[in-house]
Amino acid sequence: MLANRKLILAHFWLAFGVFGIALTLGAWQMFIRSPIGTWLSNPELYYRSLTAHGTVMGYVFPTLVAMGFGYAISESALEQRLVGVRWAWTGFWLIVIGSIMAVIPIAMGRASVLYTFYPPLIGNVFYYFGVVLVVVGSWIWVALMSINLRVWRKAHPGAPVPLAMFANVAGSYLWAWTAVGAALELLLQIIPVAAGLKNTIDAGLARVFFSWTLHAIVYFWLVPTYIAYYTLVPRAIGGRIYSDTMARISFILFLVVAMPIGMHHTFADPQVGAGFKFIHSAFTALVALPTLLTVFTICASVEIAARLRGGRGMFGWIRALPWDNPMLLALAFSFVMLGFGGAGGLINMSYQLDASIHNTQWITGHFHLIFGGAIVIMYFAIAYDLWPHLTGRELFDVRLIRTQLWLWFIGMIVTTFPWHWVGILGMPRRMAYFDFGDPAIAPQALSVTFSAIGGFILLTSGILFLVVLARGMRAPQADAGPYRFAIAVHQPATVPIALNTHALWVALMIGLTLTNYGYPILTLALTEGTSVPAVYVGAQ
Amino acid sequence: MSAEETHGNGSASAEVAARVERRWATIAVIIIVAMALLAAFAGIHRATMPQPRVETTDPSRIHLSGEFVESNLGSVLEANGNVTVRAIGQQYSFTPACIVVPVDTPITLRATSADVVHGILVQGTNINTMLVPGYVSEQLMRFTRTGDYLMPCQEFCSFGHEGMWGKVRVIDKTEFADRAKGGGRLSCVGQ
Ligand SMILES: [Cu+2]
Numbered sequence A: 001m002l003a004n005r006k007l008i009l010a011h012f013w014l015a016f017g018v019f020g021i022a023l024t025l026g027a028w029q030m031f032i033r034s035p036i037g038t039w040l041s042n043p044e045l046y047y048r049s050l051t052a053h054g055t056v057m058g059y060v061f062p063t064l065v066a067m068g069f070g071y072a073i074s075e076s077a078l079e080q081r082l083v084g085v086r087w088a089w090t091g092f093w094l095i096v097i098g099s100i101m102a103v104i105p106i107a108m109g110r111a112s113v114l115y116t117f118y119p120p121l122i123g124n125v126f127y128y129f130g131v132v133l134v135v136v137g138s139w140i141w142v143a144l145m146s147i148n149l150r151v152w153r154k155a156h157p158g159a160p161v162p163l164a165m166f167a168n169v170a171g172s173y174l175w176a177w178t179a180v181g182a183a184l185e186l187l188l189q190i191i192p193v194a195a196g197l198k199n200t201i202d203a204g205l206a207r208v209f210f211s212w213t214l215h216a217i218v219y220f221w222l223v224p225t226y227i228a229y230y231t232l233v234p235r236a237i238g239g240r241i242y243s244d245t246m247a248r249i250s251f252i253l254f255l256v257v258a259m260p261i262g263m264h265h266t267f268a269d270p271q272v273g274a275g276f277k278f279i280h281s282a283f284t285a286l287v288a289l290p291t292l293l294t295v296f297t298i299c300a301s302v303e304i305a306a307r308l309r310g311g312r313g314m315f316g317w318i319r320a321l322p323w324d325n326p327m328l329l330a331l332a333f334s335f336v337m338l339g340f341g342g343a344g345g346l347i348n349m350s351y352q353l354d355a356s357i358h359n360t361q362w363i364t365g366h367f368h369l370i371f372g373g374a375i376v377i378m379y380f381a382i383a384y385d386l387w388p389h390l391t392g393r394e395l396f397d398v399r400l401i402r403t404q405l406w407l408w409f410i411g412m413i414v415t416t417f418p419w420h421w422v423g424i425l426g427m428p429r430r431m432a433y434f435d436f437g438d439p440a441i442a443p444q445a446l447s448v449t450f451s452a453i454g455g456f457i458l459l460t461s462g463i464l465f466l467v468v469l470a471r472g473m474r475a476p477q478a479d480a481g482p483y484r485f486a487i488a489v490h491q492p493a494t495v496p497i498a499l500n501t502h503a504l505w506v507a508l509m510i511g512l513t514l515t516n517y518g519y520p521i522l523t524l525a526l527t528e529g530t531s532v533p534a535v536y537v538g539a540q
Numbered sequence B: 001m002s003a004e005e006t007h008g009n010g011s012a013s014a015e016v017a018a019r020v021e022r023r024w025a026t027i028a029v030i031i032i033v034a035m036a037l038l039a040a041f042a043g044i045h046r047a048t049m050p051q052p053r054v055e056t057t058d059p060s061r062i063h064l065s066g067e068f069v070e071s072n073l074g075s076v077l078e079a080n081g082n083v084t085v086r087a088i089g090q091q092y093s094f095t096p097a098c099i100v101v102p103v104d105t106p107i108t109l110r111a112t113s114a115d116v117v118h119g120i121l122v123q124g125t126n127i128n129t130m131l132v133p134g135y136v137s138e139q140l141m142r143f144t145r146t147g148d149y150l151m152p153c154q155e156f157c158s159f160g161h162e163g164m165w166g167k168v169r170v171i172d173k174t175e176f177a178d179r180a181k182g183g184g185r186l187s188c189v190g191q
Helices: A005-032 A043-077 A085-107 A125-155 A163-194 A203-236 A244-257 A259-266 A274-286 A288-308 A316-320 A326-349 A351-357 A361-391 A398-424 A442-472 A503-526 B003-008 B010-045 B173-180
Strands: B074-077 B083-090 B093-095 B098-102 B107-113 B118-121 B128-131 B135-141 B147-152 B165-171
Touching (some): A005 A043, A005 A085, A005 A361, A005 A442, A043 A085, A043 A125, A043 A163, A043 A203, A043 A361, A085 A125, A125 A163, A163 A203, A163 A244, A163 A503, A203 A244, A203 A259, A203 A288, A203 A326, A203 A503, A244 A288, A259 A503, A274 A288, A274 A326, A274 A351, A288 A316, A288 B010, A326 A361, A326 A398, A351 A398, A351 B010, A361 A398, A398 A442, B074 B173, B107 B118, B107 B128, B118 B147
Parallel strands (some): B098 B165
Antiparallel strands (some): B074 B083, B083 B093, B107 B135, B118 B128, B147 B165
């Protein structure tokens, strides 16, 4: 069914290739700042590495996974050849060129501003151009997903859009609008200064623009994972989706409420007033809703599979699940990490509790658990699931796959739990090294060491993952058949128009963003005298 | 049970499914509303609220005139017995690098940045605020025990970030009052 395997494989290989590099950098960073590896006393190299790690993991890697998976969904769920293949390749090459353009100034130490930019720190202009090209490349994908759905709708008037594609397009719209915040910051504020046209910048306003992107981007990373929860897991273990409607509602809720909440990242900032901080805090609480709905629906879907396999009793069915199935294993690990990470997120969401952990290692622990843990482990599962269909060969290393997933889960726990702990003790993040000789810091040495060990467990797991995929490219040929998605217990014959189209929800998303961001941005933009001199990084 | 059977008694099982779903959705909504109310209550009742006003200041002029000139930085005992602390962050230190305050006293910290974005965090407390150039951060604080607290910069501010550690020294009330007698701005730098 997949006509454009090369296109999809190119996205996945590039995604996982750069992921491997960024993962290595991450492990190295944790090693040199721990008490076991204090040999490097050059923070400059550390921050180059940190910028590369964040830029790849935050922008390039998840975007490519979403794009590759999105093309696969478009072809297989709609059972329709991808429209606009040439444009898709153009988008891909824009991302390749953008990544290279960004990485050169990073490697030269001319763009150590981390992936969150931090104006008035200003790096080399090509770094920002590179990031812009990556985003533009991904916007081509957004347009293609929309166009492909439209073509399908024309051919199937009134028919329910397959769930996977409905969610995929919702995710692409979310990304398109989310990226606008950082795009405005880059185009209106940073790039003019980096290009030498201006030499002052409003750092407070820039932080508000960035917060627009910074939170909803997490939900963009999350969408492929949730698509896998709903449409791959039940099929892989012989179950059914408990409720197609609930799934659609969850994705719509992400689309609408993930956007207008980013100001919780500025809880401790002086340029945002108390009122908007409270509104964004309340909205942040609301995004727990789609996740709570999903946890319920997926547990119920898994239970259906277990009962179909003869599982009985209140909890006895859990034993009947196919625990040697990698997809189920990935799901279980993902849920555990989502549980811990989500609980941490509820703490961050409250202004009062956030004060004790704001910008500490707790935050690093929190988002590594959610993104690196709960989300990325499902990216692995997606790749494993799709690979035979992309290569026409069987993935036979099932035991190795299980080991890889176990190592990822253990590595993530060993890395992030100590981070949460030292965060509560007040250890700041983004430090190139710590003075463990200081008696006040010495007690944290053990926790930092554990995190470093966790980093190497993760690196081992990442290498195994690449090995499995590479070996899969050379396995004996086997026909995997058409790529299928799980169907619901009650597969809908018709779906209400609100749950079958996106227009209403996109309008709501934009409207809510304008109410939640419009006034603060406007006041900041109109306040005089808040622009400050730029500080150029690496300039002599 | 096969798929056909599931569809066979479709309407009954669909009803059960819908009921269970509704119940779960209701629970989820209740949890979220309760959380929001809790946050609102904690904020109003315990007065842990973000600074209400947005204040601006020009970082290129702060050392020349106004509130943050060097001679005005440090701790000062106000007429009403409260203490005001003024500080700035710059690459890669705080001024003053050691802040001295009395125990059991309402303290207002007013701080800003002279160059890039920094952050002030006092370990072992809830004192945690960003310093954004161009804006004044205000934070209320109160210490319940004497001693030294580490005060790292919690926001990346370029290559020297990891070296940016200040200190807060909380001393006895009468000792502070003694030292504040002559007026002027107190700090514990070099002590
Ligand atoms: Cu700093």
